[in-house]
Amino acid sequence: MASPSALPRAGEGGRPRRRPRSAVQRGLRMLPVVPSIVLLLLFLLAPVLWSFYASFTDASLSGRGARDPQWTGLDNYARMLGDSSFPLSAWLTLVFVVASAILGQNLLGLVIALLMTRARGPVSSVVGIAVVASWVLPEIVAAFAAYAWFSKDGTLNQLLAPVGAGGTNWLYSFPLMAIVLANIWRGTAFSMLVYRAALAEVPQDISEAALVDGARGWQRLLFVTVPLIRSSIATNLMLITLQTLAVFTLIWVMTAGGPANASTTLPVLAYQEAFKFGDIGYGTAIASVLILIGVVFGAAYVWLLREKRP
Amino acid sequence: MTMLRRTVRPPAPGPTAAGSARRRARLPADIALAVIGACFALPLLWLVLAAADPQAGYQTRWPQAPSLANFQAVLTPELLFQPLANSFLLSAGTAVVNLVAAVLAAYPLSRYQSRFNRPFMYSVLFGTSLPVTAIMVPVYGLFVQLHLLDSMPATIFFMATTTLPMAIWMTKNFMDAVPVELEEAAWMDGASALAALRTIVLPLMRQGLGVVFIFVFIQAWGNFFVPFILLLTTAKQPAAVSIFSFFGQHGAIAYGQLAAFSILYSVPVLVLYVVVARGLGSSFALSGAMKG
Structure with missing residues (x-):
């Protein structure tokens, strides 16, 4: 593989060779795709469909609802709107995604990538390793490290003690802020890598021409660089939004959604309703909402990539 | 999973305005x-x-x-080796299932043109972006109905399916880069498509297959939520889950041992990441999904 651009694009396929004689033969040679299709139908599509079905029932982990779930129509969805925990959870999820992904990871990733184009090589490499390390580590290990960092006798308070600000139990008093910061710490590497790749393809003479024309730093960034990498920005925003929507382990280890639902995002709420309270019907209803959000963003993502192709 | 991409820029040229500003x-x-x-x-x-x-x-x-007392304390079959062996079984099993299914699927998608290719590849791309946590509650329900709970093979197949879209996407891109002319020669000699795939295409895309394998392996190794939900018996649980019980249930937490365990559990993933980033860093930036 010579360069990433040598990778052919989707949907083009190799060149067609060996025209088969009949439609049967044409069908037969697609046969090897079948195992993948079976797996995807059985383990991805079936759970999604089952989720929508179960969300209209009173299925539960134990008792009558486990043996013989009854059709309850829109009850679960009505309960969602009436319940105080769902609107709170939806709001927390929105804040979590906007603050940690769209603002935090995205902007910090862009800033790091931009700084790396100016900084000395060795500095960039070392900082790159530090940023990527928290992202490559298994999620549960990163979550423990973040827990240790924010806990009452953790490193953050240790650093704040000299200025007289130690002693706060961050995970208890500011749980949302703690998980937002932890997710920025954990996930910024992805945006950084995307933007490094994108900036490397920005022709240097364009931004130098702008410099000669008297454009200041931020003007060049806003009017020259950003428009040039806008498709990378769009894809990146889409992907980190989806990744952040799905974050469970980090929150589960750090706060378990608490205290009193103060950091319960939708995946944590779905888990709690289904497994802690045994209400599979309500849990799948919340999961179905999450899946629908995922479907909308996923479709937008496919559409964005499709746009780029002639 | 993405690779570190080293973008070594040539030093700014001479005494231009841009050079000195730089x-x-x-x-x-x-x-x-x-x-x-x-x-x-x-x-x-x-x-x-x-x-x-x-x-x-x-x-x-x-x-x-x-x-090294902390390390010595966790180096026991029950605390470390059994969970790591389970992690390995899960991750390697997931990676093998992915590789076999993805290679089989990628071959016709890459080599033959069909009306089916384009919609299938877009569905695959769509599948890469589905949030897996969202389907864990329904998957649990499904596993209960099918009596698959606490089954290692079923968990492997499920985990493999969650990474399969990305694996197919990457494998097809790698396969597209192998020139079809080489196979044609084999076809002329009467070799079947399967023989051509095995003797010509696969050896040429060895490196790409390695990337896919490692990519899937790393994902599975770090996965906490899926085995946490689907595997109930302690003897079957991977390190990602056993470490959590270590943290939550042992009363007074042995912080040092937790950290030592975390490091031992993370080392394989770090090594594999470095292998991929070193070997292919310059030639392989963001995996298929980003570059298309």
């Missing part, structure tokens, strides 16, 4: 980057120092009596 901007950029890097590295420093400190707490401090 040099002037260099020191502030260095300092800003170093500060950001320190913020990212600090939380991990605790992990390393606590692992070497038998009296570790949540504070980051230099161990008073550094020793």
Whole structure:
């Protein structure tokens, strides 16, 4: 593989060779795709469909609802709107995604990538390793490290003690802020890598021409660089939004959604309703909402990539 | 999973305006980057120092009596080897299932043109972006109905399916890069498509297959939520899950041992990442999905 651009694009396929004689033969040679299709139908599509079905029932982990779930129509969805925990959870999820992904990871990733184009090589490499390390580590290990960092006798308070600000139990008093910061710490590497790749393809003479024309730093960034990498920005925003929507382990280890639902995002709420309270019907209803959000963003993502192709 | 991409820029040319501006901007950029890097590295420093400190707490401090006692304490079959063996079984099984299914699917998609290709590849791309946590509640329900709970093979097939879209996407891109002319020669000699795939295409895309394998392996190795939900017996649980019970249920937490365990559990993933980033860093930036 010579360069990433040598990778052919989707949907083009190799060149067609060996025209088969009949439609049967044409069908037969697609046969090897079948195992993948079976797996995807059985383990991805079936759970999604089952989720929508179960969300209209009173299925539960134990008792009558486990043996013989009854059709309850829109009850679960009505309960969602009436319940105080769902609107709170939806709001927390929105804040979590906007603050940690769209603002935090995205902007910090862009800033790091931009700084790396100016900084000395060795500095960039070392900082790159530090940023990527928290992202490559298994999620549960990163979550423990973040827990240790924010806990009452953790490193953050240790650093704040000299200025007289130690002693706060961050995970208890500011749980949302703690998980937002932890997710920025954990996930910024992805945006950084995307933007490094994108900036490397920005022709240097364009931004130098702008410099000669008297454009200041931020003007060049806003009017020259950003428009040039806008498709990378769009894809990146889409992907980190989806990744952040799905974050469970980090929150589960750090706060378990608490205290009193103060950091319960939708995946944590779905888990709690289904497994802690045994209400599979309500849990799948919340999961179905999450899946629908995922479907909308996923479709937008496919559409964005499709746009780029002639 | 993405790879580190080294973008070594040539030094700014001569005494142009841009060149001198670039040099002037260099020191502030260095300092800003170093500060950001320190913020990212600090939380991990605790992990390393606590692992070497038998009296570790949540504070980051230099161990008073550094020793390997924490490592020795967790190096037991029950605490470490069994969970790591389970992790390996899950991850390797997931990677093998992915590789076999993805290679089989990628071959016709890459070599034959069909009306089916385009919609299938878009569905696959769509599948790469589906949030897996969202389907864990329904998957649990499905596994209960099918009596698959606590089954290692079923968990492997499920985990393989969650990474399969990305694996198919990457494998097809790697296969597209193998020129079809080489196979044609084999076809002329009467070799079947399967023989051509096995003897010509696969050896040529060895490196790509390695990337797919490692990509899937790393994902599966770090996966906590799926085995946490689907595997109930302690003897079957991978390190990602056993470490959690270690943290939550043992009353007084042995912080140093937790850190030592975390490090031992993370090492395989770090090594594999370095292998991929080193071997293919320059030639392989963001995996298929980003570049298309």
